[in-house]
Amino acid sequence: MATYVEILKREFPHIDIEVFDYITGVLASGGADFEDGEELFDAVGGVLQGSSSDNKNEDDVRDICFQMFDTLNLTSTGKSHHQVKLDAPVQLSQLSSATPDMLAEQDVQGIWMVKRGQNTTVDAKKLGKAEAKLKAKHERRNEKDSLKPSTPLVLEEASASQASNKKDTRVDASGKNRSYDIRIENFDVSFGERSLLQGAELSLATGRRYGLIGRNGLGKTTLLKMLANRSLRVPAHISILHVEQEVAGDETEALNSVLESDTVREGLLAEEKQLNARIASGSAEGTESVRLTEVYAKLEEIEADKAPARAAIILSGLGFSPKMQKQTTKEFSGGWRMRLALARALFARPDLLLLDEPTNMLDVRAILWLETYLQTWSKTILVVSHDRNFLNAVVTDIVHLHSQRLESYRGNYENFVKTKEDRLKNQHREYEAQVQYREHIQVFIDRFRYNANRAAQVQSKLKLLERLPPLKPLEKEIEVTLRFPDNFEKLSPPILQLDEVEFYYNPELTLFQGLNVSADLESRICIVGENGAGKTTVLKLLMGELTPVKGMRHSHRNLKIGYFSQHHVDQLDLNVCSIELLLNKFPGRNEEEYRHQLGGYGITGELATRPVASLSGGQKSRVAFAQMTMPCPNFYILDEPTNHLDMETIEALAKSLNKYKGGVVLVSHDERLIRMVCHELWVCEHGKVRRIEGGFDEYRDILQEQFRKEGYL
Structure with a gap:
């Protein structure tokens, strides 16, 4: 492959000697700092184009810069050995501060000290701009490197507060509350100094499947975390499982990892083993047999014998082949460990299942299976999802987070869209009616303000205006727009x-x-x-x-x-x-x-x-x-x-x-x-x-x- 020196000579046969020395010097001393050909073009492209006598356009010069960058890449990886060699070692730091006379005595010429020829064609302004750009680039890189060992960034933390209800607190403390419905009233959630929810209410009825939706950054994930760590008061007897972190990698097989997530079954099996061992050893005191009978009854009640088959079906639905189900958890990538965490949650069947973007880790096949599986879920689900089709297939209710509050809607996402549009139309009609009513009163006041015979009526109308509730404009969410610029020339196939x-x-x-x-x-x-x-x-x-x-x-x-x-x-x-x-x-x-x-x-x-x-x-x-x-x-x-x-x-x-x-x-x-x-x-x-x-x-x-x-x- 040609060196960048050869490429320069070939593509610019009439290049000015100053430009030639400048560019080869830049590439020889700092070529490894360029991340791609575009950066190299930014540094020297303008100088090359300005000094070209061959009418090369910007795209031609860019292609040449990319070719030169490729030769630098090969040099840095050791596949090529085209290097500019000096006759003797030179300390660049000393050269940069040396005077022209000193350099002449040492018979050394620096790339920044080349004397300009009388008939030079280089654009001095472009050369100066290119040098300044390169200098700024190095200064930014050095500044960035100097900041690397600095103290790690400390992020704000989320917090929640809730007005206490003494009656509910007493009922929970007494252990008499057996309801699996959840109602959290008058609570706030903040992230650092930013308030995400104020005076909000959340009601989750057992057996319903809720979709939590809202714009990015409003606090959906934070709300799930506050529920999961019980910063918001959920009755103590309600079990909560938040699928948030991937399963830790160890020697446990995938299938066993799922089975172990059912702590009730695991506890009963461990107790059964212990009781049988005591009875077999003859150290039993008589009550063990009674307790063993109770354990067997509970195992039968929760269908413990069917658990391995149920775990295998869940894993298969989420894409784990029979071979993968026998692999240890440490053999899986992060994405598959997240699937394993989801499988454990589905198998454990908590009273409240919290899912945050569960479809992100799944392919289309697994999403379709999960939709079908969750449609028969008998307990409560609160899921954050951006997948419109998933929400339509799975949820029975929508909780909409906006304007620091929560609003509930019956039905799936399509029903939410329709109901929301109807609400907005009604609010708009009501707003317009209020505006017209106020205008009608104001017209009367303005007309008879200075009429002594109507003074009492004007005063009455003024008091009526004061008593009216403040007129709030309709809240409209700003429409999201994304810009994908396309100011480029059309390319002819093949592309x-x-x-x-x-x-x-x-x-x-x-x-x-x-x-x-x-x-x-x-x-x-x-x-x-x-x-x-x-x-x-x-x-x-x-x-x-x-x-x-x-x-x-x-x-x-x-x-x-x-x-x-x-x-x-x-x-x-x-x-x-x-x-x-x-x-x-x-x-x-x-x-x-x-x-x-x-x-x-x-x-x-x-x-x-x-x-x-x-x-x-x-x-x-x-x-x-x-x-x-x-x-x-x-x-x-x-x-x-x-x-x-x-x-x-x-x-x-x-x-x-x-x-x-x-x-x-x-x-x-x-x-x-x-x-x-x-x-x-x-x-x-x-x-x-x-x-x-x-x-x-x-x-x-x-x-x-x-x-x-x-x-x-």
Whole structure:
């Protein structure tokens, strides 16, 4: 491969000697600091374009910068050894402070001390700007490095307070309260200094399934945590299970881990074993046999003998094969351990089950199974979910969190939308009637204010106005909008394709063979399949992050991909605010530009200056969108983009993708997003990717048929 020096000479045969020395010096001394070709272009592209006598446009210069960056990459990884060698060791720190005379005596020439030729063609202003930009970049990087060992960020904590009811407290203390209904009145929830709920009320009737909905960042997850740790008073005899953390990895088999979650059954089995041992040893005192009979009766009552089969059905429904059920918990990834935590909760059957975005960790197949399973749940569920179809299938009631209060609605999500619209219409009519009534009174007052004969009536009308309740304007939630800029030139096909690709991580286990897929700027493709089938691997092959073992990846030379990872939060610097995040990633712009970019994704005002770590999951996703779209890609690859987003933002995401003029390939389990956006459905299974003509409906029918055959339904 040609070195960056050779590329410069080849592409710019008439380059000014000063520009040549400047660029080669920058690459030789600081090339390893560039994260990608775009950064290299930002540093030297303007100087190159300004000094070019070959009429090269910006795209040509960008391509050349990317070529030079590739040679730097090879140098840093040891695959190439093209290096600029000096005749003798030179201390750069000494050179930078040396005078020209000193340098001349040592016969050493610094790249920053080159004398300008008389007939130079370089633009001095552009050169100065490029040097200043590079200097600023190094200063920012040094400043960032100096901050790394600093004290870890201390986040605010959530808290809850509740007006005590002496009667309820006495009943609970006496142990006479056997009701499994939950009613929490007049309570507040705050996060640090921010009030999330004020004077709120929550009623949960036993046997009902509630969907807790509301915009990102309003406190849904915090409310679940307050209930789980009993910061809000829930009767002591009601068992609560909050599926929040993944199962710890140890030597316990997956199936046994689920069985152990039923502490009543485990306790009875342990007691049975202990009683039998005492009876067999002859040390029993006579009461053991009576107690053993009671234990057997209780085990029969809770159908303990059917427990292994019930646990296996739950695990199978959530995607655990018979082989996986025998694996130890430490062998599973975090995503599968979260599924295991969900399986344990379903098996334990608590009186109050708290679920926070349970579909985030599941593929479409597992979501359909969970919907069916929860429809027969006999106890109380409170679930936070952004999945509209899941809520329609599962919940019997909706609890809407907004304006620091909770409002309850009977029915599923579709019924909530209709009822809410009707309420808003009625409120609007009532508001208009009140406005007209006030105006009518005010007209009378204004007309007869100075009429002595009507003075008593005017005074009466004035008192009537004063007695009327204050007129409150209708509360309207701000509509969510997302901006996906598409000010780029249309690219002629082929844009992106994989031809006869074979790929594996382990030579003994081929993941894909004969993979043939293609996409263009009109593509709206969704990839579905079970977890572990290779969906994310397909995305990385399309992006070029993974290299095929066999076959070829073809992409347009001007293709610019924006990638949203399902683990996007892991890629964000949580210790800075959103503005600083964009500043560090895309330096050289003013604060207003960063605020405008974040504002396009709902991160406005003080939200933009808060540490990213303090934002909700959905708000972090919006920050990741703002970061992804800032370079204006012409193709998006999105891996589970709806995780943590509220329903309004998912709707806005779908509308924005439909307006976007570039190509889109996404992996998603959100049925509504798939139906709104995608024209093609690729199913990833058994080492192949196949296109389904009937779209999502056909895929759903295939899964339902599998459930029936396997006996999960």
